[in-house]
Amino acid sequence: MSDQVSHLHDAPGPRARRITWIASIVFGLAALAGLYLLVYRPLADQGQLSREMWGPLLDPSNESFRLVWARIATGFVATLVAAALAVVSSLLFGTLLAILRVELASLLQRSFADRATPIAWALRWASRLLASFTRLCVEVFRGLPVLITIFLVARGLPEAGIMLPTVWFLVIGLTIYNMVVIGEILRSGMEGLPRGQAEAASALGLGSLQTTLTVLLPQAYRIMLPALISQLVVVLKDTSLGFIISYEDTLQIAKQIIGVLGNPIQLYVVIGALFILVNAALSWLAGYVQHRLTRGRMTILAVRPTGRESEHLEISAAPETIR
Amino acid sequence: MRLLIDNFDVFAGGFWVTFQLCVISAVAALALGTLLAVMRVSPVPPLRMVAAGYVAAFRNLPLTVVFFFTAFGLPALGSNASILKIPGLDLLFRRLGTDLPYFRFAVLALSLYTAAFVCEAFRAGINAVPAGQAEAGRAIGLTFSQNLRLVILPQAWRAAIVPLGSAIIAMIKNSALAGFFGVVGDLAQTADQLTSAEGNPFIPVAIGICIGYLVLTVPLGLLLDRVERGRAAASR
Numbered sequence: 001m002s003d004q005v006s007h008l009h010d011a012p013g014p015r016a017r018r019i020t021w022i023a024s025i026v027f028g029l030a031a032l033a034g035l036y037l038l039v040y041r042p043l044a045d046q047g048q049l050s051r052e053m054w055g056p057l058l059d060p061s062n063e064s065f066r067l068v069w070a071r072i073a074t075g076f077v078a079t080l081v082a083a084a085l086a087v088v089s090s091l092l093f094g095t096l097l098a099i100l101r102v103e104l105a106s107l108l109q110r111s112f113a114d115r116a117t118p119i120a121w122a123l124r125w126a127s128r129l130l131a132s133f134t135r136l137c138v139e140v141f142r143g144l145p146v147l148i149t150i151f152l153v154a155r156g157l158p159e160a161g162i163m164l165p166t167v168w169f170l171v172i173g174l175t176i177y178n179m180v181v182i183g184e185i186l187r188s189g190m191e192g193l194p195r196g197q198a199e200a201a202s203a204l205g206l207g208s209l210q211t212t213l214t215v216l217l218p219q220a221y222r223i224m225l226p227a228l229i230s231q232l233v234v235v236l237k238d239t240s241l242g243f244i245i246s247y248e249d250t251l252q253i254a255k256q257i258i259g260v261l262g263n264p265i266q267l268y269v270v271i272g273a274l275f276i277l278v279n280a281a282l283s284w285l286a287g288y289v290q291h292r293l294t295r296g297r298m299t300i301l302a303v304r305p306t307g308r309e310s311e312h313l314e315i316s317a318a319p320e321t322i323r
Numbered sequence: 324m325r326l327l328i329d330n331f332d333v334f335a336g337g338f339w340v341t342f343q344l345c346v347i348s349a350v351a352a353l354a355l356g357t358l359l360a361v362m363r364v365s366p367v368p369p370l371r372m373v374a375a376g377y378v379a380a381f382r383n384l385p386l387t388v389v390f391f392f393t394a395f396g397l398p399a400l401g402s403n404a405s406i407l408k409i410p411g412l413d414l415l416f417r418r419l420g421t422d423l424p425y426f427r428f429a430v431l432a433l434s435l436y437t438a439a440f441v442c443e444a445f446r447a448g449i450n451a452v453p454a455g456q457a458e459a460g461r462a463i464g465l466t467f468s469q470n471l472r473l474v475i476l477p478q479a480w481r482a483a484i485v486p487l488g489s490a491i492i493a494m495i496k497n498s499a500l501a502g503f504f505g506v507v508g509d510l511a512q513t514a515d516q517l518t519s520a521e522g523n524p525f526i527p528v529a530i531g532i533c534i535g536y537l538v539l540t541v542p543l544g545l546l547l548d549r550v551e552r553g554r555a556a557a558s559r
């Protein structure tokens with residue numbers, strides 16, 4: 001961190017170093033005092049730091065300890081299962097969507113001049129219509145809150161007579177949103193590739209679909225891997241929305257435990273810490289992969305995910321490598 | 324479709340509540356996020372650590388957990404976020420001043436959560452300013468705050484605007500969660516109310532709610548795409 005911004009500061013002289021030291025101590029003390037006054041005191045005053053509140057979570061000798069953690073583990077596994085299913089299906093459908101949009105874009109380029117005029121005209125219009133339709137779908141599902149998609153799926157499918165276990169409603173809702181996001185990540189990756197890639201492929205005699213599948217898509221995956229991993233963090237976080245449709249995930253189970261033990265703050269601290277740990281590990285993995293890729297292939301990595309696709313992506317590369 | 328027209332005022336009301344929630348939270352998140360970004364690049368290590376810790380925590384927490392903290396944790400501590408009853412502002416946004424604190428809890432959760440992403444956007448923007456700019460600023464004797472104010476931030480702002488916009492769009496979408504944490508009458512809660520409590524047919528309600536959110540998010544998204552394309556063309 002500090003090395004990235006070091007060019008903002010002069011190399012500190014003795015006076016600047018003294019000022020920094022004093023400021024550090026003052027701010028450090030102020031932060032501690034703030035923690036004490038704003039966090040510790042209110043908690044202690046309300047008896048939130050007592051043994052009976054924290055015991056079931058932290059003290060292995062407490063009689064509820066095992067049971068509580070067994071329940072939390074069940075919930076977390078349920079969260080992970082839903083997240084994994086959502087990730088796999090959104091990757092699958094997102095890839096299909098990206099291929100579809102790239103293919104439609106290349107259809108738009110064709111004039112179908114080899115066919116009879118009315119047929120060519122109809123084909124041109126059909127491809128234009130399909131392209132705008134998929135574009136519309138992408139904009140709509142990207143613009144809707146995931147929460148609303150999940151909610152609509154969970155309400156709408158039973159109304160249409162489709163009964164599924166709750167987990168599938170959650171997975172479908174998450175997939176609808178994330179396949180669009182992943183599809184756009186992959187598409188912008190493919191469109192960002194040097195034109196020579198596609199031209200070389202067609203010079204070799206590959207068809208449009210073959211080009212996409214064997215030349216463009218693998219490279220797009222490679223370039224967009226950090227963005228894709230960051231999207232995993234988003235999916236994992238969004239899985240916690242399952243509680244609104246009463247999926248037995250971590251938060252639902254936390255609610256049940258709170259109903260028995262009555263310690264919301266403590267339990268949410270623990271669950272928050274769990275999420276932070278897992279997600280931080282995933283973010284770290286994304287950063288690591290990006291680092292490895294940057295080292296590996298400088299030229300191809302000149303392409304970077306564009307702003308909207310990188311909604312939650314940490315832009316950690318130094319400006320020189322972004323280009 | 325009759326349902327949509329008959330209940331137009333209900334949808335409009337929901338839209339209005341969601342809109343208010345988003346405006347207040349966006350302003351608060353931008354302010355807090357800017358402060359955090361400045362802290363994150365400051366020469367004082369404790370400030371940097373606090374900001375980095377804040378960002379790491381809130382970026383990795385699901386918003387749902389943040390909402391649980393504000394909606395259930397604060398009342399357990401005997402607070403009802405009355406700090407947000409800002410005189411004058413609660414006249415403009417009347418829900419800030421009411422006795423039911425859920426709107427304030429939602430504002431708090433959304434702005435705390437989004438501030439972390441705003442901070443990251445600004446930091447990315449600051450990193451995108453070529454190092455030579457800051458070095459030149461230092462060479463002509465600007466202090467850290469002058470350098471930041473006069474040289475870095477005006478340029479960082481430009482690079483940060485697209486990620487900032489994405490953060491705000493994400494926030495608008497996230498605001499749907501407020502309806503499930505006690506905020507009455509926003510778009511998400513309206514959907515729940517109209518379908519499950521009043522038993523209205525599902526599809527018209529869904530269409531109405533979707534339009535409500537799309538009106539907020541899609542124009543912003545298209546605007547961002549334009550800005551981005553313009554920037555890409557300019558830098559080529």
